Amino acid sequence: MRRRWLLWGSLLSVVVLLLGAGGWVVYQNEYDLKEERVTITGGKQPLHGVLARPTGGRTPAGLVVFVHGDGPTNATHDTFYRPIWEAIAKAGYASLSWDKPGVDGAPGNWLDQSIQDRADETVAAIDWAKRQPGIDPARIGLWGASQAGWVMPKAARQSPDVRFVIAVAPALNWLQQGRYNLLAELRKKRATPAETEAAIARSDRTLAALRAGRTFEQYRDGGGDVDGLTPQRWDFNRRNHTSDATDDLAALRVPVLLLLGGRDINVDSDDTEAGYRRILTAPGQLRVKRYPDATHNIVPESVEDSELQSTLLAIAAPRSLFSPGYLDEHRSFLTSLGQR
Template sequence: MKSVRVQDVTFVSGMVELAGSLRVPVEADLAVAGVVLVGGSGPADRDNGTYFLPIQQHLVEAGFAVLSYDKRGVGQSSGDWRTATMDDLAADAGAALSFLRAQPEVQPQAAGLFGHSEGGWVALRASAARDDLPWVVTNSCPGVSPAEQERYALGNHLQGLHGDGHPEIRSTLTLYDQLTEAGRRNAEFPTAQQLVDNAGAPPGLAYYWGDVDERLWLFLKRKQDHDPTPDLLQLRCPHLALFGGADKTVPVADSIRIFAAAACHSARPHRATLTVEVFPGGDHRLQVDGSAALVPGYLDKVSQWLANHVTPSTGGSR
């Protein structure tokens, strides 16, 4: 196991200060490539719970510098993710990338973004805005909108509770659709809550609605119809899209079709190739059977693909 230097760091994005951890291989004689890890939805910290820990360790041992950070309003970062737009979150990822590229151990031209789940949308938005990235990686990132993705996840959750064909599945999904339409009408939170109360607050809806308050409702309304396709069409770098074949949170087949359609579009720059890897048996976190074990071959696939898409350093050591 290689020695790793771990350093707590802070950097600024607009009006917020973000806190994170920088991991660098100690033995590196030359400047190394770098990876910024962008966490998923909700209050994601720098380790995305514990999910990022084995990814961080593997990438550092493979010779990459790795920066991960607390989402705004989480951990030691200031601000509030619930008031943030997708552009705000993308600006945070861009600030993290700029900070990583400024480190003396890192090749600036060989550092890119890795986004998990919602963080994939963030990484795509940040990547579409620039032409200096060597690559972008999305991990369990939906190709559909948040509203469609949440409906898919809720449907799978309800099937697990009730079994196929139970009438409560249809009624709860109908209530979800009513909440989505209320969001599109910019309804206030009491109006949305009244819809839930009038429907008897079905227990299965708690999967989606259990933590929703006024501030989170504003965030959900703002985000629900985000479309990743415009960002996919503007990509100017290779894209690796990773999925678990048993993901019940993201519609994998639909997402792959959307990613592929964007890659085939005449407007997409030629350098923006698409590589898709689906790991059978992997869930939303590319783990197996609800355990913390990542699916076999996943970590090696990530590090090998990144190594193959890194621009070799021409400047020697730094």
């Protein structure tokens, strides 16, 4: 009888622990936000979006318009954005984001877009958002990561409504970024000199074909390496590979927060910081924050390199995915804007 009670007691303890863990996960995935699905009109095609508002405090709220990086990203970036939205909400700002065209049933195809198309899309979203109730049209800015570094300066140059920019791991020049990424990945996997030389040669052949305006079929039939490459992706690269943010950045007259990772193998953080400092020279215009152990996503390298650790954090403690201080920096920067 005593053994039976011990068994039942052990089982009960396990159940209590599981229920407690489940409650913790639910708690960690609840955010102090009011999210609503919206349809953003006024551009080339309707955009399926999410408007995440602060739950209390100052009204009307300012607005941060999110501009995605590369790839088929949905409005929440598979929930990755929500901790950032919450930090932004604490500073009295709403967040607006949308599914890229063709993602999750949205009309269009993001691979058909140019960087200019993406900038036009962003300006249309701003024009739509500033007419929404509860949004302060005098406090609208942009947040964007990676490829958005070419989109946001164009959009800000087109729209006088853009009052600030938050740039996460952007690059200045598409081709330089691509070469840096190639070499960094080769170093990380400890490629041999012969493997490195072969990879550079393949990259050079690809760039020559892009510069010559060759179609996917011409490149493939000429012996080009098309492993993992689709005709649509080839056309996207051909359309955008000459992108450079220098001239558009030089036209910026608004505060900029630049967030960089010290372990970024996608973008050369040193080159980006040097370029931004060279271009954005107005007193107090540029604020730079670096996270020495962070990757391209401003996640600690040890976390990103561990599938188990990153998965557990994403489920049980999503705010802890990011490098320490990253979320607070958003709130601090946005709060400082009101003191200018």
